[in-house]
Amino acid sequence: MSIDNLNWKILECLQQNARMSNAEIGRQVGVSSPAVSERIKKMEDCGIIQHYHTTVSPFEAGYQLKALITIRAFMGMLKPFLEKVKTYDEVINCYRITGNENIVMEVVLKNQKHLETFIDQLIVYGETKTQIVLSHVIKHNPVKPLK
Template identity: 30%
Template sequence: MLDDLDRHILEILAGDGRISLKDLAAKVSLSSPSVSERLKRLEERGVIRAFTVEVDPAALGYALQAIVRIRPLPGQLHRVQQLIEEIPEFSECDKVTGDDCFIARLHLRSIDQLDAILDRIIDRAETNTSIVKAQPVKRRLPPL
C-alpha cells in the first residue's frame, strides 16, 4: 500500500521523470537519502518499473496514428500476435476479450504505409481501422 508521501513522489515523477533527486527531495520535504530509499522500495515492489523518456512520434515524421482492431482467423492467433510484435510501427497492442483479440496502435508516416502494414496480416486476420484525430487524454497514472 502507498502512503501519502509515496503518492506525492509518484505524482511528481509522472510530471517530470528527469527531476533530480535533490529537487524531488525538496518538493516532498525529505532528505535526498530518504527519497532515494523510498524510490528503491517502490522499484523493488514493482510500483516503479522504469524511468523513461517520452518521444513525440510526430517529431520523428509519424504524422498519423491509427487504432486497429484485429480478429485473427481460426488457428492464426499466435502467428498474428507474432506479426504484430515484429512490425515496429505497432507501438502498443492489447490482447482483449470480446469480438476482437487485439487492439493496437500504429504510428504512420502516410496513409499508404497503413495499407502496406495491414497487407502483411490481412491473410491471417480481419481488421477494422480508425485514424486518430486527437488524443484528449494522454497516457496517465490511475488514481493514486
C-alpha cells in the same frame, strides 16, 4: 509493499517529470533526498515503478499518421500473430483484449500508402478495423491512489 501517502506524492512527482532530482522531489514532499532515493529504490525493486522512458512525438519524427487497428483473429491465428506483432516497427502499443476483437494496436505510419501496406500484412491473421487518431484528449494521465 503498500503505497503510503508519501510514496504516492513521490510517484506523482516522477509521473510529472521522471527526470526530477531526488532533492527537488524531497523539497516538494517534505523529506530528505536520501529518503526519497530509498523509497524510489524500494518501489523499483517491488515493481511499482517499472520503467523510465522518453516520449517521442511521432509527427515531429516524420510520421504523418497514428492509428488504432483492431484484429479479430481467424481460428488458430491468434498465437502466430502474438509472435509476429513483436516484429512490426509500426506498432507502438499492442493489447490483447476481450470482446469481439482479440487485439488492439496503436501504430504510427509514414502515410496512407504505408497504412495500406501494413494492413495487407495483417489481414492474413484476421479481420481488421482501422481508426485514424485525430488528436489526444488525455495523454499519459498519471496513475493515482485508489479511493
